[in-house]
Amino acid sequence: MSGYSFLFILVLLLLTSAFFSAAEIALTASKKTKLQVLLDKGEPRAVKVMALKEQPGTFFTVVQIGVNAVAVLGGVLGESFLNGYLADLLRPLADPTLAQRLASVGSFLIITIAFIQFADLIPKRLAMVNPERVAIGIADPMLVCVRALRPLVYLFNGLANLFLRLFKLPTHSIELITSEDIAAMVGAGAEAGVLRKQELHLIENVFELESRTVASVMTYRDEVVYFTIAEDERSIRQKITESPHSKYLVCREDIDNVLGYVDSKDLLQRIASEDLSSVIRSLDRLYAKKLLVIPDTLNLSEALARFKEARDSFAVIINEYGMVVGVVTLNDIVGALMGNVVHPSDDDQIVRRDETSWLVDGVTPIEDVKKVLDIDELPGDGEYETIAGFMIYQLKRIPKKSEATEASGYKFEVVDIDNYKVDQLLVTRLNSSATSTTAPAQP
CATH class of the missing domain: 3.10.580.10 (CBS-domain)
Incomplete structure (x- = not known):
């Protein structure tokens, strides 16, 4: 085999493996919601991509057959041509036996590095940039491969399903979209500048309708x-x-x-x-x-x-x-x-004094306090509705003036009591980064 023939076949194998690698990532990372948007805009191939995603076992099997077959052919090609070529170059410089061993190692490293870089890493990174568009581009060729390899797909899928059922493992994934997923996407959109701050707060408040009494x-x-x-x-x-x-x-x-x-x-x-x-x-x-x-x-x-x-x-x-x-x-x-988008309050329940402290009315809803202070969770969440209720929960009794407790990196101190009613608190961010709850502090 000539050097040009070797290079041509190697490039062809690399491109084939790159196609399967990109197809694997694109079909896995593409989201049904975005595919539906493309379909609504007049992209008919989005239906084919969604059909492939409905049967992930099928296209994964095709991808693995393609990737492994190409890898084996690449190894054979390196062994048959590159090994001998490198051995001829090294014989004048080393013992023939050592030259043959070095040539084997060298051909293995060259083929392996070429496939890792050009047939795996680069195609997958490119596919991750816009997986929906890449998936639409490879949908037709992938469907052709699925039809051509249907007997092998049926065989390997049957064996895989048999193994999974034997160990009582799920054979299909269930794609569920939770409120946490949507919140994460909205947060990412806000960081990217797609959503304004007011829009982000509005969407967050919509999800709180279910959690707030x-x-x-x-x-x-x-x-x-x-x-x-x-x-x-x-x-x-x-x-x-x-x-x-x-x-x-x-x-x-x-x-x-x-x-x-x-x-x-x-x-x-x-x-x-x-x-x-x-x-x-x-x-x-x-x-x-x-x-x-x-x-x-x-x-x-x-x-x-x-x-x-x-x-x-x-x-x-x-x-x-x-x-x-x-x-x-x-x-x-x-x-x-x-929030305060359409109903600005002249008498805010939470007033910021400086960079590390806030004055909070006792009747302020605990969810509003957590949002302003950027606290994910407080001890006993769900047991109280207001910041005053949180203090009672922490102290296990009606608080007195100047009593305090620490939680989630903040100190909560009662500054005003009106006939057993917690009227106002001073919340101060602690210097330490500790987020664990400590015992209530006594005056």
């Missing part, structure tokens, strides 16, 4: 402004003036005996013509809206569905004992979803 966004019982049917007009006017809201609960004696609610616009329409207190007293007969009552165990997504079913935007939240724990509106849920 309705109690995390409600107006708490102690902060609910309500009227009683025995209340006089002066008191009602004072409440409206001091705490203007779009809706007010109306109760019989106290907040646990709710009759309904009244819209501010209905009150304004009646104020000019009737005594305001009489409007409230006759609420159960004339002006009461159908009251939506939901349990405090619902998450935000479930609460949103209840609002949609009831075609209402205001609900009372009760606990398992039938006591009112708070109220929630559709705007509260939208605010949790949109």
Whole structure:
């Protein structure tokens, strides 16, 4: 065999092996979602790629047959030509036996390096740059190889499936897309500049609708402004003036005996013509809206569905004992979803003091605290809704002023108490990089 013939056959084998290597990576790394986008844009070969991905065992078998066959032929070629060529070059420089051994080692290294570099590494790295496009380009040739090697594919696949079933191993992969996968893709898109910061926060908040309970966004019982049917007009006017809201609960004696609610616009329409207190007293007969009552165990997504079913935007939240724990509106849920994009707050619950410390209201939802502080997990996640609840969980009792605890690399210190209620905390990032929870610190 001449040197030109050797080089031609070697290049041909390298290209063949490169094709199979690129096909393997491209078909494995290509995503169905992106292939579907290409199909929608008018690329019919995307269907063929998706068909190949439905039977991964088939194209993997074809790839392995091709790669191994080419590797064997390359070894034979190196042994038959390159070995003798190198031996002739080395004989004047060394003993014939040593020259033959060095030629064998040299031919092995040359063929191996050539196949690793040009038939494996480079094609796979190029295929990883845009796997969907590469997969579309090799789809037709790969289908031809599948048909040509069908008998061998059937034989090898049958033996592989038999082995896997013998050891009770899965024979097919199930491609599932979880919320974590989507979040990771969104995060990568934000880092690449494809998504803006506001869009990233919005998508993250959508996934939190399933994990956050309705109690995390409600107006708490102690902060609910309500009227009683025995209340006089002066008191009602004072409440409206001091705490203007779009809706007010109306109760019989106290907040646990709710009759309904009244819209501010209905009150304004009646104020000019009737005594305001009489409007409230006759609420159960004339002006009461159908009251939506939901349990405090619902998450935000479930609460949103209840609002949609009831075609209402205001609900009372009760606990398992039938006591009112708070109220929630559709705007509260939208605010949790949109963050401060469309509902900027003039009275932020989390105020940054400097680079390492924050002042946090005790009623701040724990998910908001974790997001601002970039904390993945706190001790007892799911056992409390607010940062005050976290302090109670950590200390195992009602906190006192200046008491503190450390967790996830931060120190949480109570700075204000209002009648057993944790009103405000100071959160400070610790100098150490430790992220493990430590014992509660005593004053």
